[in-house]
Amino acid sequence: MTDTAWEPPLAGTELEHLLGALERLRTTFRWKADDLTAEGLNARLGASALTLGGLLKHLALVEDYKIAGKFGGEPLTGWDDLDPDDDDWEFTSAAGDRPEDLYARYDDAVERCRARLTADLAEGGFDRLAVEALPDGSRFSLRRIVFDLVEEYGRHTGHADLLREAVDGRTGEDPPHGWRPVSGHFTLPRA
Numbered sequence: 001m002t003d004t005a006w007e008p009p010l011a012g013t014e015l016e017h018l019l020g021a022l023e024r025l026r027t028t029f030r031w032k033a034d035d036l037t038a039e040g041l042n043a044r045l046g047a048s049a050l051t052l053g054g055l056l057k058h059l060a061l062v063e064d065y066k067i068a069g070k071f072g073g074e075p076l077t078g079w080d081d082l083d084p085d086d087d088d089w090e091f092t093s094a095a096g097d098r099p100e101d102l103y104a105r106y107d108d109a110v111e112r113c114r115a116r117l118t119a120d121l122a123e124g125g126f127d128r129l130a131v132e133a134l135p136d137g138s139r140f141s142l143r144r145i146v147f148d149l150v151e152e153y154g155r156h157t158g159h160a161d162l163l164r165e166a167v168d169g170r171t172g173e174d175p176p177h178g179w180r181p182v183s184g185h186f187t188l189p190r191a
Contacts, residue, residue: 078105
């Protein structure tokens with residue numbers, strides 16, 4: 001057992017380690033994006049169009065898509081404004097969103113994904129296969145979907161490190177001990 005809710009176990013099962021890694025990345029990303037104004041959420045580095053606001057919206061979409069859409073074959077919840085013809089829509093449209101809406105969209109998506117993931121694991125564990133098959137008949141396992149989430153967060157948490165440091169100098173690998181989000185309603189994982 002560790003003394004912080006977002007830290008994976010020191011020794012545990014594959015399930016505990018993989019979900020612990022995902023929760024640690026979610027929490028670290030959320031800490032990097034926390035408590036910013038529209039100006040901070042829209043700050044860019046050099047020629048890159050990437051912003052923390054865009055990352056919040058993108059990762060919210062990834063949370064919903066990976067478990068509900070790709071694995072469960074369900075329609076996405078709360079994405080009526082999604083432009084399916086624009087591959088960068090979530091990144092570019094975030095600039096027009098209010099900070100409280102970006103935080104709420106992300107926090108809600110994480111809560112939905114956690115609930116779906118818990119239910120899917122209870123119904124068949126990591127070996128459970130996606131509802132819909134690919135054109136060749138193969139299907140994703142839940143294990144593969146969770147690994148994909150960890151990969152996505154790993155990449156974008158690194159981006160968030162750089163963006164947040166440029167906004168106000170915040171650095172660090174993990175949130176400080178006792179950190180709680182200021183903005184939105186992100187729920188920390190259980191210790």
